[in-house]
Amino acid sequence: MTPPSYILPLCVALPLGGAFVTALLGRKFPALAPLLATVVAAILLGISLLSVKLLLQHGVVVYTVGGWPPPVGISMVLDGLTAFMLVTINLVVFLVVIFCLDYVNQFTARWNFYVLFLMTLAGMNGVIVTGDLFNLFVFLEVAAVASYGLVAFGTEKHALEAAFKYAVMGSVGSLCILLGIAVLYASTSTLNMADMARVLAMSKPGALTTFVTVLFLMGFGMKAAVVPFHAWLPDAHSSAPAPISAMLSGVLIKALGVYALCRVIFNVLGASPRILGVLLFIGALSMVVGVFLAIGQWDLKRLLAFHSISQIGYVILGIGLGTPLGIMGGLFHLLNHSLFKSLLFLDSGVIEYATGTRDLKAMGGLRAKLPLTGATTLAASMSIAGIPPFNGFWSKLLIIVAAVQAERYGYAFWAVLASVLTLASFMKVMRYAFFGQLNSRWNSVTEAPFFMKLSLVAFAVLCVFGGLLLLPQAREAFLGLASEAITNGTEYVNMAVTQAR
Amino acid sequence: MIAYMLCLVLFCLGVYGALAKRNVIKIVLGLAIAECAVNLMFVLIAYRVHGSAPILPRVAEGGAPVMVDPLPHALVLTAIVIGLATTALMVALAMRIYQQYGTYDISEIRELKG
Numbered sequence: 056m057t058p059p060s061y062i063l064p065l066c067v068a069l070p071l072g073g074a075f076v077t078a079l080l081g082r083k084f085p086a087l088a089p090l091l092a093t094v095v096a097a098i099l100l101g102i103s104l105l106s107v108k109l110l111l112q113h114g115v116v117v118y119t120v121g122g123w124p125p126p127v128g129i130s131m132v133l134d135g136l137t138a139f140m141l142v143t144i145n146l147v148v149f150l151v152v153i154f155c156l157d158y159v160n161q162f163t164a165r166w167n168f169y170v171l172f173l174m175t176l177a178g179m180n181g182v183i184v185t186g187d188l189f190n191l192f193v194f195l196e197v198a199a200v201a202s203y204g205l206v207a208f209g210t211e212k213h214a215l216e217a218a219f220k221y222a223v224m225g226s227v228g229s230l231c232i233l234l235g236i237a238v239l240y241a242s243t244s245t246l247n248m249a250d251m252a253r254v255l256a257m258s259k260p261g262a263l264t265t266f267v268t269v270l271f272l273m274g275f276g277m278k279a280a281v282v283p284f285h286a287w288l289p290d291a292h293s294s295a296p297a298p299i300s301a302m303l304s305g306v307l308i309k310a311l312g313v314y315a316l317c318r319v320i321f322n323v324l325g326a327s328p329r330i331l332g333v334l335l336f337i338g339a340l341s342m343v344v345g346v347f348l349a350i351g352q353w354d355l356k357r358l359l360a361f362h363s364i365s366q367i368g369y370v371i372l373g374i375g376l377g378t379p380l381g382i383m384g385g386l387f388h389l390l391n392h393s394l395f396k397s398l399l400f401l402d403s404g405v406i407e408y409a410t411g412t413r414d415l416k417a418m419g420g421l422r423a424k425l426p427l428t429g430a431t432t433l434a435a436s437m438s439i440a441g442i443p444p445f446n447g448f449w450s451k452l453l454i455i456v457a458a459v460q461a462e463r464y465g466y467a468f469w470a471v472l473a474s475v476l477t478l479a480s481f482m483k484v485m486r487y488a489f490f491g492q493l494n495s496r497w498n499s500v501t502e503a504p505f506f507m508k509l510s511l512v513a514f515a516v517l518c519v520f521g522g523l524l525l526l527p528q529a530r531e532a533f534l535g536l537a538s539e540a541i542t543n544g545t546e547y548v549n550m551a552v553t554q555a556r
Numbered sequence: 557m558i559a560y561m562l563c564l565v566l567f568c569l570g571v572y573g574a575l576a577k578r579n580v581i582k583i584v585l586g587l588a589i590a591e592c593a594v595n596l597m598f599v600l601i602a603y604r605v606h607g608s609a610p611i612l613p614r615v616a617e618g619g620a621p622v623m624v625d626p627l628p629h630a631l632v633l634t635a636i637v638i639g640l641a642t643t644a645l646m647v648a649l650a651m652r653i654y655q656q657y658g659t660y661d662i663s664e665i666r667e668l669k670g
Contacts, residue, residue: 189631189634193634193638196638196641196642200638200641200642200645203645203649204645207649207652210652212656212657212667213667215649215652215653215656216653216665216666216667218649219580219646219649219650219653222642222645222646222649223574223575223583223587223646226574226587226591226642226646227571227574227575227587227590229642230567230570230571230587230590230591230594233594233635234567234594234597237594237597237598237601237628238597240601240627240628240631241601244625246627
């Protein structure tokens with residue numbers, strides 16, 4: 056029986072089609088846009104869960120676009136890492152769409168919002184499923200350009216400024232990636248990632264490979280907002296509408312940055328100890344710098360955005376360790392971060408929706424008026440700070456244990472330190488926003504509408520029970536296969552090429 | 557070789573313009589220059605000395621003639637379209653910024669910091 060590989064192109068085609076239909080009919084039928092977006096997101100969540108089952112049954116699945124066999128044609132590849140990322144992205148996006156149903160009512164031209172939203176989703180899914188390096192660039196740009204538009208969606212002064220900054224930095228990053236692809240094509244004469252890895256493995260690594268690695272590190276680093284390239288993130292993520300911040304911080308920087316970086320460095324170029332050393336260093340740097348910058352912030356969303364930099368540092372650190380346990384920890388933290396950071400941004404959205412402010416000093420005692428928001432924020436804060444039994448604790452524990460096992464005691468120390476500082480800064484958030492005396496300005500504040508609450512509760516439940524993924528069976532099926540895909544490195548080649556024949 | 561180097565110099569000039577200039581329009585132009593440099597790089601990679609157009613009516617005696625590589629040309633077309641979208645969006649943003657702030661100077665557009 057041939058595996059039903061046609062579900063892979065659906066991951067891109069459904070949201071793109073949805074965006075097209077919404078753009079066409081959204082103005083005439085205002086109820087269509089949110090309905091269509093929800094249905095598409097729900098189907099995609101189903102498809103991504105199905106892809107895990109498919110992977111367990113058939114191993115690596117390859118879809119050849121137009122029936123052209125690779126390396127000539129474009130292929131879409133489903134391996135452990137792809138399935139893992141698909142589930143992460145589509146789960147978060149589905150819950151964010153539910154949140155949007157109520158939240159977007161405050162904007163005019165709502166259908167435009169959903170068009171851009173679905174385009175971003177199509178771009179992210181495309182980056183994840185494609186097996187072709189140039190295709191990866193195209194989808195990356197689709198997602199990036201749509202997200203520039205989404206950041207500026209409010210068209211307020213600061214949103215425009217942030218979007219421009221984001222667009223400039225993002226474009227420079229994209230150009231670095233494109234230049235890297237050009238050089239890599241010149242030396243390998245192929246664009247299929249698996250075939251590229253095969254050709255590169257046969258030749259000796261030279262100065263050209265180093266040059267390409269640096270270009271990719273810069274480009275994807277810019278997209279992932281690791282520390283030397285992080286300047287755009289706090290502006291862009293804090294100025295966007297709350298559900299968009301949740302999506303950008305939750306999944307976009309991971310799909311475009313971390314996933315693409317891992318795929319190119321581990322599966323195509325092959326990870327040398329030197330590259331791993333660089334990854335470890337920038338990971339630790341972002342982790343510590345991010346948290347130090349976060350702790351002094353008084354704007355709630357800005358504080359959360361700086362924590363995104365810090366937590367991405369954990370992910371990169373775990374993956375940079377290069378040991379199976381470290382990579383598993385890094386990926387698990389990627390999943391967990393997308394859950395709790397999205398939840399935190401949605402909570403900040405509820406606060407802004409109810410009170411109209413993001414300034415921590417102006418809040419106070421909101422727990423009395425927004426009990427559910429307070430409870431879910433508490434859950435997410437505990438997760439991000441790494442308090443057991445929340446999911447963030449388990450992934451941080453894995454990373455720190457892996458660092459100690461690899462005898463990188465210094466990095467383990469920095470990871471613990473950053474975790475303590477994260478706890479401190481979230482104690483500040485809870486203290487100023489939710490506990491203490493109710494600020495009399497907020498006497499008439501009411502809790503969020505139904506769909507927003509539904510989404511918050513779903514995220515909070517996932518945060519509490521996320522640690523269960525470490526149970527042996529779930530671990531083997533999900534995280535294990537994903538980290539195997541990275542540790543196997545250039546083995547990816549054989550699977551992706553031979554499968555298609 | 558010198559052509560590749562000049563291409564990289566052009567790229568660096570563009571990126572320098574984007575990152576060091578203070579005028580919003582000049583930043584957009586800098587990015588456009590850098591993008592042209594990358595597109596030029598693709599075309600250079602496709603170039604073969606004495607290459608003909610990549611059309612093969614029938615296989616000639618003694619193997620195929622030297623032809624330019626057609627694939628990068630297709631890639632450049634895609635890259636140009638993407639670049640157009642990015643540039644259009646950034647120019648639109650620049651217009652809205654001018655409406656809101658009344659200036660194109662980024663040192664005066666500083667609502668966000670910290």
